[in-house]
Amino acid sequence: MLVLGVESSCDETGLALYDTTDGLLAHALHSQIAMHRAYGGVVPELASRDHIRRVVPLLNEVLQRAGRTRADIDAIAYTRGPGLAGALLVGASFANALGYALRVPMIGVHHLEGHLLSPLLASDPPAFPFVALLVSGGHTQLMRVDGVGQYTLLGETLDDAAGEAFDKTAKLLGLDYPGGPAVSRLAEFGIEGAYELPRPMLHSGNLDFSFAGLKTAVLTQVRKLGNVCEQDRANLARAFVDAAVDVLAGKALAALKQTRLKRLGVAGGVGANTQLRARLNHDAQRRGLKVYYPELAFCTDNGAMIAFAGAMRLQADPEQVQDGYGFGITPRWDLEDIRIPAPVAG
Incomplete structure (x- = not known):
């Protein structure tokens, strides 16, 4: 089965x-990074218009x-949500129009499920079950992944995501x-321990x-310093990255210990x-675990x-095929809402 995938949830x-x-x-x-850089972030209307310009040439490519x-396409998967409503509508309308023209089955995919399963695309994929650390611009979650559609939320951010x-x-x-890649690059020139920032909820017990709070601590330090020189900027970047990494790694390892699993997908x-x-x-490596x-x-x-x-979902549960080509989007969508019932043993 040849599946076409269409992603347009944000700025790519x-x-x-x-x-x-x-x-x-x-x-x-x-990627629309160059276009949005002038505004310091994603402008939804501009993102939607650019998706319209790009989608057909990318299909041909x-x-x-x-x-x-x-004519070789057997099914089409598209991002139904979560994401920017206008951007999602571009991908969904294009995918369903093409599906209607080709008379092939359609399936709307949860954007975060795509990320969760992406380590399986690697040459050395993890076997089920594994713990997944999902860290993106808008989401920070720990999930237990027992199979396609078998996800259990273990923990998530209570405010800002790591990204x-x-x-x-x-x-x-x-x-x-x-900002993310820029902070990481600058942190490489920072002096370890020059500034001490908090590790929020690292020892919360969950x-x-x-x-x-970590972001606010950076703001407080910047205000204290006033005119920040280049080395101070690098030191602050290093302190921030060290703190964020401590929390993410600490929580991920705690999730493996809690679930008694030895595989982590990032x-x-x-x-x-x-x-x-x-x-x-x-x-x-120190604990005999493996990261994918x-x-x-x-x-x-x-x-x-x-x-x-989309391909994995269609194989796991063929009944999920969309009924017709009247499409919808779900800008806000809980990952646990797409759970596939576990097969009954025996």
């Missing part, structure tokens, strides 16, 4: 072709790369959008997160952070994860 247009026999055949992505035609804290810290330090844009990966790899990551290209939003998640 991604399309991909995934074959359930041959794996990922081709993927293409257009992935078909050409894969050596396939539109939001990275972006807000970047603004405080005068760094360009997107698996929830909080990053608003997904989402912050999952590409080099400091976080180094810390998780180090701690996992998607390829860097699949950490941020992309069509491959949507095509893959």
Whole structure:
């Protein structure tokens, strides 16, 4: 079965072709970072208009790369939510119009499920069950993943997501959008221990997160310093990254201990952070655990994860095929709402 995936939940247009026999055949992505940088963040209306311009050329690109035609497509998966309403509508309307023209089945995919399953696209994928640390611009969650559609929330952020804290810290330090990668790069030049920032909820006794206080601590320090020199900026970036990584790694390892699992899958844009990966790899090796990551290209939003998640869902529960081509979107959507009932033994 050849599945076309369409991702348009925010500021990246991604399309991909995934074959359930041959794996990922081709993927293409257009990022809007350059366009939104002038505004310091994503402008929803501009994002939606750009998706409209990009989606058809990207479809032609992935078909050409894969050596396939539109007639070869057996099913279409698209991001139904969560995300920006206008951006989601572009991908959903395009996917359903194409599905109607080709008379192929459709399935709306949860954006976070795409991220959760993205480590399975790697050459060395984790086996079920595993704990997933989902760290992106808008979400920070720990999930137990027992199979496709079998997700149990273990903990989540009570305020800012880790990615939001990275972006807000970047603004405080005068760094360009997107802030996360810029903070991480600057932190490499910082002196360890030059500033001490809090590790919110690290010892809370549960698996929830909080990053608003960490961001506020950076703000307080910036105000104390007044005119921040380049080395102070690097030191603050280092202190922030060290604190965020301590919390993320500490909670992830606590989740593995609580569930008695030995496999951790890391997904989402912050999952590409080099400091976080180094810390998780180090701690996992000491404890006899293993960490799995998607390829860097699949950490941020992309069509491959949507095509893959749609293909896995259609295989796990073929009855999920959309009824007709009258589509809807779900800008706010709880991941646990898409749970597939576990098969009954015997």
